[in-house]
Amino acid sequence: MMQLKLIWELIKKDWAEAFRSKQILLSTTILPLLLALGVPVIFMLSMSYAPMGTTDIGFDVFTDLLPPITSDWNQLSDKAQILIIASIFGQVFLLLVPVMIASFVSADTIVGEKERQTIEGLLILPVTDSEILLAKISSTLIPVLILTSIMGILYTLIVDFITFPYLGRLYLPNFQFILVMALFTPLLGFGTTTFIVMISSRVSSTRDAQQLTGFFVLPALFLITGQLIIIFINIWLIIIGILILGVFDFLTYKLALSLFNREKLMSQT
Amino acid sequence: MGIAIEAKELSKVFPPDIIAVNRISFAIKEGEIFSFLGPNGAGKTTTVRLLTTLLRPTSGFATVYGYDILKNPQELRKNMGVLTDRPNLYLRLSARKNLTFFAKMYGLTHEEATRRINELAKQFDLLKRLDSPAGSYSKGMKQKLGILRAMVHSPPIMFLDEPTAGLDPLAQSSVRETIEMVAADLDTTIFLTTHNLPEAEKLSTKIGVIDKGILLTIGSTYELQSKVSKVSKLVITCKNKVSEYQKLTSKIDGVISTHILNNGSSIEFELDNMNITTPTIVKTLVDSGASILEVRPVKKSLEDVYKHIMDSSNGVLNHDAA
Numbered sequence: 324m325m326q327l328k329l330i331w332e333l334i335k336k337d338w339a340e341a342f343r344s345k346q347i348l349l350s351t352t353i354l355p356l357l358l359a360l361g362v363p364v365i366f367m368l369s370m371s372y373a374p375m376g377t378t379d380i381g382f383d384v385f386t387d388l389l390p391p392i393t394s395d396w397n398q399l400s401d402k403a404q405i406l407i408i409a410s411i412f413g414q415v416f417l418l419l420v421p422v423m424i425a426s427f428v429s430a431d432t433i434v435g436e437k438e439r440q441t442i443e444g445l446l447i448l449p450v451t452d453s454e455i456l457l458a459k460i461s462s463t464l465i466p467v468l469i470l471t472s473i474m475g476i477l478y479t480l481i482v483d484f485i486t487f488p489y490l491g492r493l494y495l496p497n498f499q500f501i502l503v504m505a506l507f508t509p510l511l512g513f514g515t516t517t518f519i520v521m522i523s524s525r526v527s528s529t530r531d532a533q534q535l536t537g538f539f540v541l542p543a544l545f546l547i548t549g550q551l552i553i554i555f556i557n558i559w560l561i562i563i564g565i566l567i568l569g570v571f572d573f574l575t576y577k578l579a580l581s582l583f584n585r586e587k588l589m590s591q592t
Numbered sequence: 593m594g595i596a597i598e599a600k601e602l603s604k605v606f607p608p609d610i611i612a613v614n615r616i617s618f619a620i621k622e623g624e625i626f627s628f629l630g631p632n633g634a635g636k637t638t639t640v641r642l643l644t645t646l647l648r649p650t651s652g653f654a655t656v657y658g659y660d661i662l663k664n665p666q667e668l669r670k671n672m673g674v675l676t677d678r679p680n681l682y683l684r685l686s687a688r689k690n691l692t693f694f695a696k697m698y699g700l701t702h703e704e705a706t707r708r709i710n711e712l713a714k715q716f717d718l719l720k721r722l723d724s725p726a727g728s729y730s731k732g733m734k735q736k737l738g739i740l741r742a743m744v745h746s747p748p749i750m751f752l753d754e755p756t757a758g759l760d761p762l763a764q765s766s767v768r769e770t771i772e773m774v775a776a777d778l779d780t781t782i783f784l785t786t787h788n789l790p791e792a793e794k795l796s797t798k799i800g801v802i803d804k805g806i807l808l809t810i811g812s813t814y815e816l817q818s819k820v821s822k823v824s825k826l827v828i829t830c831k832n833k834v835s836e837y838q839k840l841t842s843k844i845d846g847v848i849s850t851h852i853l854n855n856g857s858s859i860e861f862e863l864d865n866m867n868i869t870t871p872t873i874v875k876t877l878v879d880s881g882a883s884i885l886e887v888r889p890v891k892k893s894l895e896d897v898y899k900h901i902m903d904s905s906n907g908v909l910n911h912d913a914a
Contacts, residue, residue: 343685450697589641590606
């Protein structure tokens with residue numbers, strides 16, 4: 324049976340340490356804030372001011388290719404349609420937040436204990452491998468999800484502020500967006516964090532962990548980013564994505580647990 | 593007193609074929625302070641890591657306070673305190689936060705942890721610096737804090753792996769005093785590895801010597817002294833006529849050799865058997881009218897014993913290796 328109280332103590336310890344580092348605080352707030360809110364907002368604002376249908380290849384060519392995204396899709400103006408598509412594009416950026424922060428922070432979680440010579444102190448505590456692993460994943464994932472949720476709320480307000488004049492109603496939050504924020508994002512965050520924590524438990528320095536993370540996670544993410552825009556248009560595709568992520572997370576966690584080797588961790592100290 | 597630690601044929605081989613610990617067997621009683629001596633790379637730290645569940649043995653088994661290191665690692669971890677050659681502290685956190693974290697991980701409530709930490713800090717003179725970051729502590733203070741970390745949950749057994757290594761003499765003395773206080777106050781079993789022989793001699797009730805993974809000998813200091821040499825030394829100080837008494841006693845059965853020490857009033861005897869020969873020498877001197885000021889057996893220092901064990905083991909181990 325999991326000792327939840329001890330996992331919580333480990334998480335609190337990690338937070339207490341991390342929040343004393345300005346470097347970690349900056350990397351976990353400023354960059355994701357710029358990425359998740361700044362880029363989509365600039366994009367949407369530029370779309371809202373862009374002239375529509377003034378050229379031979381206007382935005383209508385693009386919107387006509389897409390299936391209806393809302394029930395009143397065909398009644399919407401080209402501008403409203405393009406703003407909705409831009410908002411979906413922004414949701415993908417929002418999704419990058421947990422992945423970006425996890426890449427910065429989780430890479431250090433276990434190998435950092437080795438580097439700071441605290442790994443023996445951690446391993447002699449009365450906790451199991453899975454409890455250590457869960458604590459390390461959660462200490463990154465919980466603040467990341469809180470931050471992502473706050474950004475989700477801010478994003479909703481901004482999108483509605485920009486789209487309301489064209490739609491005459493609030494566009495966000497809708498069912499797709501809630502599904503993405505409540506399930507898709509946490510599952511993607513869990514999978515990514517688990518994968519990076521697993522890397523962190525197998526390498527000998529934080530730099531190695533960050534390089535490997537950069538090598539595996541970021542290219543994979545940029546590859547699927549394009550697909551996500553299509554997935555987020557259709558609710559069934561979102562549900563299938565959630566199921567696939569669930570299986571991926573389970574397998575990644577099992578793999579991370581099987582690769583968590585106390586002797587290997589000790590051998591490099 | 594029950595058995596605190598029992599190891600049977602315990603071995604650890606690191607890939608490809610480095611034998612760090614080679615079938616060692618020993619038992620340590622509850623309440624004992626056991627010093628594990630040996631040169632660098634002898635297998636001391638690996639033994640500690642095996643007994644503290646940080647490593648898994650390749651073969652053999654061990655129990656610590658009745659808990660099998662392989663079958664009950666969790667229970668064992670709850671009941672031991674470990675200090676390695678590094679204090680394992682979170683340097684960004686204050687000493688208090690460090691101790692509170694470890695106390696809670698060992699199941700103490702917040703109130704219990706606070707009470708225990710204040711008590712320890714007061715006892716070990718850390719109260720004033722308790723809220724400073726551990727990173728601002730000197731090396732000696734960090735090590736001292738590391739010992740408090742290891743004992744914050746009052747474990748019945750503590751493993752201290754070279755606790756004074758790399759410290760200056762003052763810091764060493766401070767850490768040594770801390771260990772003495774731990775031993776005196778808690779009735780705790782202590783497994784100590786060290787290079788510092790006077791430290792081991794001062795603190796230990798039992799000593800083991802390991803080299804190249806092989807346990808060479810184990811016993812109390814007295815037992816080790818007896819093991820390494822059958823010859824005992826005795827010094828008798830007389831008021832006068834020292835050379836006359838030397839001649840008289842040198843012919844007694846069991847006396848191997850005698851010589852007068854530099855102070856001119858003491859005779860040093862090398863004896864076959866201290867217990868049998870000493871009374872005969874004293875009786876002979878008293879019968880001949882000697883005024884005896886002092887009778888003092890000369891203890892072999894642990895350093896002499898250690899050197900002797902290592903010298904004789906080198907031959908054996910090198911021979912085995914060949």
